[in-house]
Amino acid sequence: MEDLQSALLERGLTVSTIPEKGRSLVTTRDFSPGEVIISQEPYASVPNNSSVDSRCDGCLKSSNLKRCSACQVVWYCGSTCQKSEWNLHRLECHALSRLNKDRQKSVTPSIRLMVKLYLRRKLQSEKIIPTTPADNFKLVEDLVSHMSDIDEKQLVLYAQMANLVNLILQWPEISIKEIAENFSKLACNAHTICDSELRPLGTGLYPVISIINHSCLPNSVLVFEGRLAVVRAVQHIPKGTEVLISYIETAGSTMTRQKALKEQYLFTCRCPRCIKVGQYDDIRESAILEGYRCKDNGCSGLLLRDSDDTGFICQQCRLLRNKEEIKQIASELNFLSDQAIKSTSSGHYQEATSMYKMIEKLQTKLCHSFSINLMRTREALLKNLMELQEWREALAYCRLTIPVYERIYPGFHPLLGLQYYTCGKLEWLLGDTEDAIKSLTKAVDILRITHGTNTLFMKELLIKLEEAHAEASYKLSSKMSSKIYPLDYFCKIDVCYH
Numbered sequence: 001m002e003d004l005q006s007a008l009l010e011r012g013l014t015v016s017t018i019p020e021k022g023r024s025l026v027t028t029r030d031f032s033p034g035e036v037i038i039s040q041e042p043y044a045s046v047p048n049n050s051s052v053d054s055r056c057d058g059c060l061k062s063s064n065l066k067r068c069s070a071c072q073v074v075w076y077c078g079s080t081c082q083k084s085e086w087n088l089h090r091l092e093c094h095a096l097s098r099l100n101k102d103r104q105k106s107v108t109p110s111i112r113l114m115v116k117l118y119l120r121r122k123l124q125s126e127k128i129i130p131t132t133p134a135d136n137f138k139l140v141e142d143l144v145s146h147m148s149d150i151d152e153k154q155l156v157l158y159a160q161m162a163n164l165v166n167l168i169l170q171w172p173e174i175s176i177k178e179i180a181e182n183f184s185k186l187a188c189n190a191h192t193i194c195d196s197e198l199r200p201l202g203t204g205l206y207p208v209i210s211i212i213n214h215s216c217l218p219n220s221v222l223v224f225e226g227r228l229a230v231v232r233a234v235q236h237i238p239k240g241t242e243v244l245i246s247y248i249e250t251a252g253s254t255m256t257r258q259k260a261l262k263e264q265y266l267f268t269c270r271c272p273r274c275i276k277v278g279q280y281d282d283i284r285e286s287a288i289l290e291g292y293r294c295k296d297n298g299c300s301g302l303l304l305r306d307s308d309d310t311g312f313i314c315q316q317c318r319l320l321r322n323k324e325e326i327k328q329i330a331s332e333l334n335f336l337s338d339q340a341i342k343s344t345s346s347g348h349y350q351e352a353t354s355m356y357k358m359i360e361k362l363q364t365k366l367c368h369s370f371s372i373n374l375m376r377t378r379e380a381l382l383k384n385l386m387e388l389q390e391w392r393e394a395l396a397y398c399r400l401t402i403p404v405y406e407r408i409y410p411g412f413h414p415l416l417g418l419q420y421y422t423c424g425k426l427e428w429l430l431g432d433t434e435d436a437i438k439s440l441t442k443a444v445d446i447l448r449i450t451h452g453t454n455t456l457f458m459k460e461l462l463i464k465l466e467e468a469h470a471e472a473s474y475k476l477s478s479k480m481s482s483k484i485y486p487l488d489y490f491c492k493i494d495v496c497y498h
């Protein structure tokens with residue numbers, strides 16, 4: 001820990017203990033928006049491989065993969081990644097090859113992560129892999145496990161998983177209890193590794209990043225460059241301030257956020273947003289985000305439960321919305337949602353689009369215009385319409401989500417930046433160059449803070465913005481000299497969605 005403290009002090013950081021929270025990362029100098037506070041390679045990581053989606057164990061890419069011919073479990077994109085992982089995979093490969101085919105199928109990413117954790121400890125203790133102050137098993141031992149707070153059912157599950165790890169490793173010196181405790185540590189300390197567009201790729205354990213506590217109104221953001229975890233300041237952080245990231249999707253109401261945090265991380269958040277729970281403003285906000293709209297189409301009031309629980313009363317015009325009517329629409333929505341999800345996952349995008357349109361119609365009747373559920377439906381429509389290359393309609397839905405994003409992801413939030421990016425790409429594709437410039441500029445303003453400016457992803461975005469500017473000037477000069485703009489120029493861009 002002392003070694004870690006000196007390494008952190010050089011970066012302008014220190015570890016302090018805060019009652020109620022435990023260890024926390026605190027700044028010893030000012031950090032400016034966009035500045036990297038800390039970055040770390042994983043102690044152990046695994047791709048979220050499934051039977052339909054495989055990724056390279058080294059870089060998490062999904063192209064040009066070849067399966068390890070010995071164990072038939074692990075994939076690599078080429079010899080560079082295979083070589084860089086070889087020290088550890090040599091041991092893992094041997095252990096996995098001993099399993100029969102059925103057992104191999106039960107080796108989930110979580111099981112592999114635990115196996116890799118122990119193998120790395122072994123390699124470090126045998127000095128085959130070097131240790132550093134920020135990369136050693138002692139840091140894993142120091143992580144919180146909440147063993148005494150987890151319920152019986154979860155404990156049984158961890159014990160079963162620990163048995164499988166034991167069977168794979170065949171190391172009699174480690175106990176089931178110890179492995180089970182480490183599973184509990186992974187549950188509240190491991191991070192989902194995402195690509196630049198926040199699509200999940202894998203899971204990693206970053207023991208120094210894991211010292212950072214949560215806030216629903218964080219001053220920093222965690223993003224990934226490949227497997228490297230990077231924490232950047234999203235606002236000015238003065239010296240002596242706790243570094244805080246968000247562990248969860250912050251869009252939900254206070255109750256929804258608190259439930260998610262309690263279930264997975266076993267604490268009650270008391271951040272500036274959460275301490276407002278139960279106050280009128282917070283109840284109002286929850287009713288907007290997750291509640292219902294007034295029956296009168298002309299009224300924009302929000303609804304709160306009436307005192308005798310017969311329904312919900314509009315806070316603007318006092319009209320009552322009956323509980324039974326709400327239940328009826330909600331059950332229709334559940335049915336349609338199941339069907340729409342099935343259609344999307346089986347690639348029937350046309351069918352899924354029709355379902356989501358029906359859902360949107362019902363939700364527009366039921367929910368407030370800033371409702372998160374309605375926004376999720378529009379996101380699903382955007383995705384499906386992009387699959388169908390219905391760009392104009394996709395853009396219309398993307399635009400509808402922006403005001404809700406602005407409300408639920410204030411400040412420098414990567415999701416808001418990414419949504420502007422999608423909007424900008426669609427506008428440019430459709431030849432709305434002026435709008436594309438506006439959207440791409442907003443995307444750059446946010447993403448240069450959350451993602452930095454040096455990654456390939458950001459370079460591509462900056463090039464797109466430059467090209468959009470060039471196109472606008474070209475259009476202007478063509479207009480002035482009455483020339484016709486070459487249409488095929490617009491077809492050369494790719495549009496992808498996060």
Ligand SMILES: C[S@@+](CC[C@H](N)C(=O)[O-])C[C@H]1O[C@@H](n2cnc3c(N)ncnc32)[C@H](O)[C@@H]1O
Binds near residue numbers: 020
């Ligand atoms: C990834 S760890 C963070 C570091 C941890 N404080 C430690 O001592 O190692 C996550 C755990 O920290 C605690 N924690 C994180 N954020 C918190 C917060 N805002 N309030 C209270 N406890 C928090 C919870 O116990 C949670 O399960």
